[in-house]
Amino acid sequence: MLFFEIDSDISVAETLPAEAYRSQSLHEQLIERVLAPSWQWFGSASLLSEVGQAIPWSFLPGSVQEPLLLTRDTQEHLHCLSNTCTHRGSILLDQPCQGRFLRCPYHNRSFELNGKFRAMPGFEDVKNFPTERDSLPRVPFENWQGFLFAALQPSLKFADWIAPIQERLGWVPWKEFQFSQERSRDYLLKANWMLYVDNYLEGFHIPYVHPALAQVLDADTYEVMPLPWGVLQIGFASDPAVPVFDFPSFHPDAGQRVAAYYFWLFPNLMLNLYPWGLSVNIILPQAVDQTLVRYQTFLWKPEFLGQGAGADPGLVEQEDQQIIARVQAGIQSRLYHRGRYSPSQETGVHHFHRLLAQVLHA
Ligand code: FES
Ligand SMILES: [Fe+2]
Missing domain, CATH: 3.90.380.10 (Naphthalene 1,2-dioxygenase Alpha Subunit; Chain A, domain 1)
Structure with a gap:
């Protein structure tokens, strides 16, 4: 990997080397180490104002591109879930929908709106099934002032990351x-x-x-x-x-x-x-x-x-x-x-x- 140092003393420091902006391998490292563990903005919670709504969302489209979905369940709780079926990996939703549960278009496995495995045909004889692994993985997810954020494996605590905005602009009627x-x-x-x-x-x-x-x-x-x-x-x-x-x-x-x-x-x-x-x-x-x-x-x-x-x-x-x-x-x-x-x-x-x-x- 390209190694560069940035001196903590700005008066002697040199800027990022030009190669850092050109290097394919550094670009891939940045995706894995900087972008993939970051908090990402989804948008306004008002997009999910009704019970049963589910919206597919790509986490960092063009780089990490993790297929996720956001739902509002029948208890009005919001969830951020994997959008990949736990059977053989089909994408579940390719457009927003509204209903009582989520259904995979491939072999009809269904999930509750909170991601829990619900039902699947042809699995009557499968032993030790279903387990937790047959439900959709949940992704860390936060609602700040009516705006939604998610992270796959956050390296920072959301509260620490958002704190400076909350402190200075918490008075703004964001909702x-x-x-x-x-x-x-x-x-x-x-x-x-x-x-x-x-x-x-x-x-x-x-x-x-x-x-x-x-x-x-x-x-x-x-x-x-x-x-x-x-x-x-x-x-x-x-x-x-x-x-x-x-x-x-x-x-x-x-x-x-x-x-x-x-x-x-x-x-x-x-x-x-x-x-x-x-x-x-x-x-x-x-x-x-x-x-x-x-x-x-x-x-x-x-x-x-x-x-x-x-x-x-x-x-x-x-x-x-x-x-x-x-x-x-x-x-x-x-x-x-x-x-x-x-x-x-x-x-x-x-x-x-x-x-x-x-x-x-x-
Ligand atoms: S891949 Fe979803 S039911 Fe088979
Ligand atoms: Fe500018």
Whole structure:
């Protein structure tokens, strides 16, 4: 495996080597060691608002691609289960359905909505059957403020991972947010997924790459805060016309003119909160040089749409993707190896690279 060190002292550290973004074998290591054990965003629990609903869901489509399904059972409990039949391995569901139980289309084995084996023809003479292994495996699964997350074999405790958002933004009425299909879409990007994350983790490029966004955010007060397993960036409004959050009086940011919170949670989730609502970027590696960016929008106060830091997320996304494509081309160079970090501007990128090195070389 490619070995790289990222010095803990940013003033002497060198960035991730270009080879890390090109190496097929490192890409596979990252899938196994960084992505497969991570917590992944499913979406709003309102997708499963009715008893008997079951939704198939691929965990990290394009890389880990574990077939899962989410259900709401007759007692109103939510479950995240394997979507692979315990008989000979057929996929159970390929589209959402609603009913009293789950049925395999191959030989008619059926399961309760909580995954428990229910019935199967032709198995009357089978000894020691059914056992626990004939039920669908359950996957660790969490409901945070009405948003659902799952992990196959989590290396982190969910509560620790989500804590910084809960602490700072627990006051936001998340359960009132409404998913907006028309403002949600997927982008396929011809670049390594870590370049997308790197770019997200600094506001350094805003004045150069995002001229319109630079008008509404104050470059001097832009904050980047490394968290144990993430990075928080806070954008403050540059002028009084920019919409800002209306904080409860007890909030640590009360009195400040915050225009946007940008939370990145290791390794591939970005939650961008604006006065109008939430945009979520889920970064899905497809290949060493290809990334799917899944963009989901949830509205809170739509009267603020089109204004301030979140005025035109589509434009900002396009500007980011163009610059990321340039970096993807540049890191193919035989003359470029690795760079250095700005200690005042690139603590977020440095932190991401440190976390990668820590997990890969543990
Ligand atoms: S594979 Fe599902 S019943 Fe045979
Ligand atoms: Fe950007």
